[in-house]
Amino acid sequence: MWRALWQRTLAGAAVVLGVVTLTFLLLHLAPGDPATRLLGPRATADAVTAERHALELDRPLGTQYAHWLAQFVVGHWGTSIATGRPVRDILARAWPATVRLVGLSLLLSYLAGLLIGVVQAARHGSWIDTGLSLASVTLAALPGYWLGLMLVLGFSYHARALPAFGAAGLDWDLLRGWPRAVDELRHLVLPLVTLTLVGAGGAARYARGALLDVAAQPFVLTARAKGLGPARVWWRHALPNALGPVLTMLGLSLPALFSGAVFVEAVFAWPGVGGVLVTAVESRDYPVVMAATAVSAVLVVTGNWLADVAAAWADPRLREASPA
Amino acid sequence: MRRLWNDRRGAAGLVVVGLAAFVALAAPYITSGAPTADVLTAQLLAPGTVDRRGAFHLLGTDALGRDVWTRLAYGARVSVTVSVLATLLSLIVGVLVGATAARARGWMRATLVGLTDFALAVPRVVLLLLLAALWEPSAGLVVLVLGATGWMPVARLVYAEVRSLGQRPFVEGAVALGATPERVLWRHILANAWTPVIVAAALGLGNTMLLEAGLSFLGLGVQPPAPSWGNMIASGRDAIDAPWIVMAPGAALVLVATGCALLGDALRDALEPRQRHARVGSS
Numbered sequence: 001m002w003r004a005l006w007q008r009t010l011a012g013a014a015v016v017l018g019v020v021t022l023t024f025l026l027l028h029l030a031p032g033d034p035a036t037r038l039l040g041p042r043a044t045a046d047a048v049t050a051e052r053h054a055l056e057l058d059r060p061l062g063t064q065y066a067h068w069l070a071q072f073v074v075g076h077w078g079t080s081i082a083t084g085r086p087v088r089d090i091l092a093r094a095w096p097a098t099v100r101l102v103g104l105s106l107l108l109s110y111l112a113g114l115l116i117g118v119v120q121a122a123r124h125g126s127w128i129d130t131g132l133s134l135a136s137v138t139l140a141a142l143p144g145y146w147l148g149l150m151l152v153l154g155f156s157y158h159a160r161a162l163p164a165f166g167a168a169g170l171d172w173d174l175l176r177g178w179p180r181a182v183d184e185l186r187h188l189v190l191p192l193v194t195l196t197l198v199g200a201g202g203a204a205r206y207a208r209g210a211l212l213d214v215a216a217q218p219f220v221l222t223a224r225a226k227g228l229g230p231a232r233v234w235w236r237h238a239l240p241n242a243l244g245p246v247l248t249m250l251g252l253s254l255p256a257l258f259s260g261a262v263f264v265e266a267v268f269a270w271p272g273v274g275g276v277l278v279t280a281v282e283s284r285d286y287p288v289v290m291a292a293t294a295v296s297a298v299l300v301v302t303g304n305w306l307a308d309v310a311a312a313w314a315d316p317r318l319r320e321a322s323p324a
Numbered sequence: 325m326r327r328l329w330n331d332r333r334g335a336a337g338l339v340v341v342g343l344a345a346f347v348a349l350a351a352p353y354i355t356s357g358a359p360t361a362d363v364l365t366a367q368l369l370a371p372g373t374v375d376r377r378g379a380f381h382l383l384g385t386d387a388l389g390r391d392v393w394t395r396l397a398y399g400a401r402v403s404v405t406v407s408v409l410a411t412l413l414s415l416i417v418g419v420l421v422g423a424t425a426a427r428a429r430g431w432m433r434a435t436l437v438g439l440t441d442f443a444l445a446v447p448r449v450v451l452l453l454l455l456a457a458l459w460e461p462s463a464g465l466v467v468l469v470l471g472a473t474g475w476m477p478v479a480r481l482v483y484a485e486v487r488s489l490g491q492r493p494f495v496e497g498a499v500a501l502g503a504t505p506e507r508v509l510w511r512h513i514l515a516n517a518w519t520p521v522i523v524a525a526a527l528g529l530g531n532t533m534l535l536e537a538g539l540s541f542l543g544l545g546v547q548p549p550a551p552s553w554g555n556m557i558a559s560g561r562d563a564i565d566a567p568w569i570v571m572a573p574g575a576a577l578v579l580v581a582t583g584c585a586l587l588g589d590a591l592r593d594a595l596e597p598r599q600r601h602a603r604v605g606s607s
Contacts, residue, residue, distance in 0.1 A: 015445045022446075023454060030458030039476050137589075140500075141581035143534050146557055146574035147543055259449030263538050278542065281453050300447050313535055 098272035105195035113203025122213035139201025251307025337587025413471025416479025428484035456544035530584030
């Protein structure tokens, strides 16, 4: 198992390096650069050349890449071209917000998904199963940004119960203790519910399939033949055995969830990595784009790795299996 | 086809997808006026009202006085065309990569498989954002971008299918009869590998449609004033007093994406009776 995990770690590092290299190439191949964005359309050719020289954009591409990578690895992430703030500060503020949102919604959506899946599998073929299937397909087909807008319309505009955007209120600095926690929680509700609802649809569909696969196996029949009640058969015998594939799926769904988070962050003005990335790409803010991409790739790869570890923990057969 | 129609999910999916295709094709005949015609006297009318010039607005009008139903119908053209083309592109790339990898040996196979796994692990939206934001936004670019980031699940399916079919007696028979490798691949192996690919395409179509709308919503896809469901949702964001502007395209999107997913599920059950259980399509 340790060897398999080590191999996964190496593969993950290769993915991060690949993403970063690809981003670098795309950024520099695309038309438009930060110098022209900074100086505006009226700048003279000389001024643009001078600015490009000052930003070290006129050096050979290979040199720029090697320089950036060497600096990035030792923690020198540079300063934002657009705002002049250190890139590390920008991301240090942004990534906890994204992790909070994505992590919590991942947890909640899979809990809800497993619950729905168990109910469906236990009542396989009944109208409850059909109804929940339709519901989960529809949930999975909801565009997060639209669902978010609808929730804002209902809960912020009509009911005036919850804040529509941001991660904290204007008076957040003045609050201490409980009021502060409540304020943060109230801001978290709508984006979290949006992402969780969309994610739960997919998770339920997958959990149902995995459970039905397991339920067709002989040991489930044995458990039933021993006279165990349906609740015990499903929760103690079927569910633990279906957990492995579900956990693997959880890891694989992480990139999609992160993608969803970018849209949801845009709707709720959530101060996360997605928002940073969108603005930075628009202003060709090379250092910020590179660092934000690297951070999101690391987050996704780490999540995948954790899901693999969890799957190995849930399934003893994987724990002992030699890597394929 | 009959089995598909008898499955309630299949019937519902076919009806919804067929309806979307009909609205897209017949847009000029079932609407009145151009989707970009601004009418200053008819701004933000509620659904079902008649404006001062006597025109009826089934789904109301937006902030520029444009008829929402007309824009929805013309937006269906964009959404359906772009996502169908993007799905086709990802199918072509996926089949080529998957089949080549399965028939190749040594470093070629390792490179293609590695490339697929790598592309699958990249957060898709990061690539989408980069590609879509760095060049001038247009419908064509969206097709390219969605196709270029959506081929991996297909490649994996085709790879597995071609490899397992390659071991079967009828393929050995074709080889023994002296068929060229190309002929074996296209006429014997791929001809039998279409089933999972078709299912993946149906499941992927809805997803592609959601992503296309998402890009247009962020302003990176189809550009206003041309209507697309995504940029209609974006334009309705600021007019919260007129929720119908956001509701109509969103509901259409959910309906069609759900229809595609149901159709995909039913197709799989009809074409692959051995695998009855739902499997989630990859995004």
